[in-house]
Structures are given as C-alpha cells and as structure tokens.
Amino acid sequence: MLNLKQKLLKLEEEGKKIRIGLVGAGQMGRGLVSQVCTLKGMSISCVCDLDVNEAKLAYKMAGIKEEDIKIASSSVELDEIIGRGYFAVTDDYNVITGSNSIDIVVDATGVTEAGANIALSSIINGKHVVMLNVETDVTIGPILKKMADTAGVVYTVSAGDEPGAIKELYDFADSMGFEIIAAGKGKNNPLNCEATPEDKDIIKKATKYNMNPKMLTSFVDGTKTMVELTAVSNATGLLPTKRGLIGPEGRVEDLPKIFSLKEQGGILEKTGVVEFVKGVAPGVFVVVTTKSDTIKEELAYLSMGEGPNYVFYRPYHLTSLETPISIARAYFYKEPTIVPIGKPVSETITVAKRDLKKGERLDGIGGYTIYGLIDTYENAKKENALPIGLVNKNTVLIKDVKKGDIITYDAVKLDENSTVVQLRRLQEKIFG
Secondary structure (H helix, E strand, O other): OOOHHHHHHHHHHOOOOEEEEEEOOOHHHHHHHHHHOOOOOEEEEEEEOOOHHHHHHHHHHOOOOHHHEEEOOOHHHHHHHHHOOOEEEEOOHHHHHOOOOOOEEEEOOOOHHHHHHHHHHHHHOOOEEEEOOHHHHHHHHHHHHHHHHHHOOOEEEOOOOHHHHHHHHHHHHHHOOOEEEEEEEEEOOOOOOOOOOOOHHHHHHHHHOOOOHHHHHHHHOOHHHHHHHHHHHHHHOOEEOOOOOOOOEOOHHHHHHHOOEHHHOOOEOOOOEEEEEEOOOOOEEEEEEOOOHHHHHHHHHOOOOOOOEEEEEEOOOOHHHHHHHHHHHHHHHOOOOEOOOOOOOEEEEEEEOOOEOOOOEOOOOOOOOEEEEEEEHHHHHHHOEOEHHHOOOOOEEOOOEOOOOEOEHHHEEOOOOOHHHHHHHHHHHHHO
16 A cells, blocks of 8 residues: 555664554553554654553563563653663553654553543644544544644554544545445444443453443443544534434445435435444445446446445454554655545544432543434534543532433533543634
8 A cells, every 4th residue: 555565674674663552451452562563664762651560461462572572651761661672561652652753652551541641742742643543533533634744744543443434535535526325333232222241242352352341332332333423524524424323234235225315215314424334344335326337337237236326345354453553654645544624524523321419420431421423513512512532530410310301511520630621622712
C-alpha cells in the first residue's frame, strides 16, 4: 500500500527507524508490539502501562529478551535507553510524549480520559499520534485534529479498527466517483442493551479470549458499534439512518437490496447513511450506485450484480495488527487514516441502562449504568444529550433518570478535572 514496505526497507538500510511509543499493553497493545517486531524500519521503542510488568510481557511475547528491556523513569532516561539499543518500559505516558527519540505515539488504552491526555501531550510535544481509541475520537476528535494541524503533526484513528477499515473502502469507492448509498459494519455479538460485566456469558467469553469484561460489555450492549459508526459519520458526512440505527439481518449478497430506498424495497428513508448489519461480521462494507448505464453494464460483466446498487465488502479487520499502516502513512506521507472532517456530524449519546437515582455515580462505557446510541449531532444538541465519552466514575446524577431515557447535561454534575470535559467545551466554542 503506497509503497510503504519499500520506504520502510529504505529507512532500515539508512540505519534509521520510526521510533514508536505505545501506551497500553492490553490485547491490542500486545498484538501491535509483536506485529511491529516483524517489520523493518520501525520499532516499538517504549511500552507504557500502569502495570510495568504488563509492558514487559508485551515485549517478551514478541520475543524480546528480558535483559534487553529497561525501565525508564524520565524522558531523558528513555532517550539514553533507546540510544544504547535497548527497549524501554514505563508507567508514565509523559516519559514517552516528552522524549526526543520518539516519532509517533500510539494510544491503545481504550479509555477516553487517558486518550485525551495522551493525544494532547503528544501534540504539544510535536509527536504524531495514532489512536486505537475511537471513544476519545468521537468525543473530542475535531479539536484534537485542529490542534494537530496547528502543531504540524498528524492526528489519526488507526487502520484495522472498523472505522478505519470502512473509511478505506469509502475512499476506494469515492475516489472512483461512485455515489455512496451506505457504509457500515457487521455485528457478531448478540445485542443486549442491558448487558453488564457480571453477565455469565460475558465473563466466560472474556476469560476465553483474555479480554477486559467491560470492553466486551461495550460490544454486547451496542455502545461500541454506535461509537465506531459515529467516527465514520464524522469522517465522511454520512448520517445515521435513525437514532440507534436499524440493524437489519442479511448476507453480503443481500446488502445492495437492503440498502435501497423503501420505494425500491429496501430499508432506507434517505441515502448517504451509516448502519450495521447482523450476519456479515466481522466484515465492513460500502453500498454504492452510479447513474451511468455504461458503468452498470461493466459492473454486471464483472459479476458485481445487476444493480442499481452494488456492494464492496471486506470480510475482515485486523485491529492493532494494521496499526503499522497508519504509523507509516503518518510518518512518510503526513496523512491520516481516518479523522473528523470538521464540526461533528453525529454523536454517541448516553442512555440509562437501568433506573438511576439522584446521587448515583455513572460508570462509563461498558459498565453497569449506561450505554450509547448514535444520533445526529444536531439532534443531540437540541435535546441537550450528554455525549457518552464525557462520563467517568466522578460523573454524578443530580436528578433521577428512568431506564431507557436519554441522560442530558442538566441531569449530571460532570468531572471538572477531566481533560475530556475541558477539551469538549473548547471544541464546542470553536465548532458550535
């Protein structure tokens, strides 16, 4: 892709590497470390995790010897470790963002507040930043993108996450001049908005795949899907079909018919939308059309169907294993994989998972109290709906909220010490 492999080989031949600082040594982080270790021209020079032993484990799982891993307690110490040819671990992301040796910072925490702090510190220190943290992007992506542009660095969500994979298909179709009818993803978890981390099925699956139960809960209760498609909407201008989406069932070959207007036998009130489909996971898709009879004839010859709609489908997305593509694109071409186009188009708003009482603390994405639904940014503003990415354990209800109701700004006391909250307020001043 874009001669990236050749550019990395040339960099290696010149005795150079893209020096990467990774924050978050969970499942995604470990996969990225091992993947980068197979490549020339780039290196995970430092791994940060609150548990330094987890950071060390990420290196060991990639085949790095214990004696080659050193603890860095400051940016200066990190620079010295890298200069001596060793790998570093730390429990402080500021060690990475303040280093003169690091070119690109990758956030693999999946925590909105952590992502905000990591991205902000990276940009201030002149580092490109790649986000394996879509939750942060849908909350404050526009302001982070604006700050990065001003600083002359790249801010981007990662390839491999479903938003990045969808955007690549979107760009492919859009660059050829097709009209985009719909873009979206499959969903391979049963949808249960009431799911919690203590559900037996979630505990069982999380244990089997070494996942955080809260992360898995965010998949099952639908929040993750809503967040991912909010990111796609904000990067393309495509709108949600409706609040919370429709979520039809179907096979890949059914998608051109499903994503046609109602008068054509489909589900759509309008075209140019984002959606998810039960039955095509773990793939991503775009549905397109064209007014040209000549192009339709050629598409039929190419076994793309009789039209008038056609589907481009990718049956996989490789999460952090694809992150090196975003790293290389940012370094060599100074371009993002997927970023907001400006003012938000959509929002993931907060909904009560159960009856909630005044004085209760909300617990955030993948927890016991709330889940997220996508809606247009304009609708969310009209209803004063609270973006789910602003919620943390210090968010307190100041009025009762019934199960299934939207939680509004005036129903909560936000955490005033939150970087996300402060950046969101700045974003709204700038973008409206």
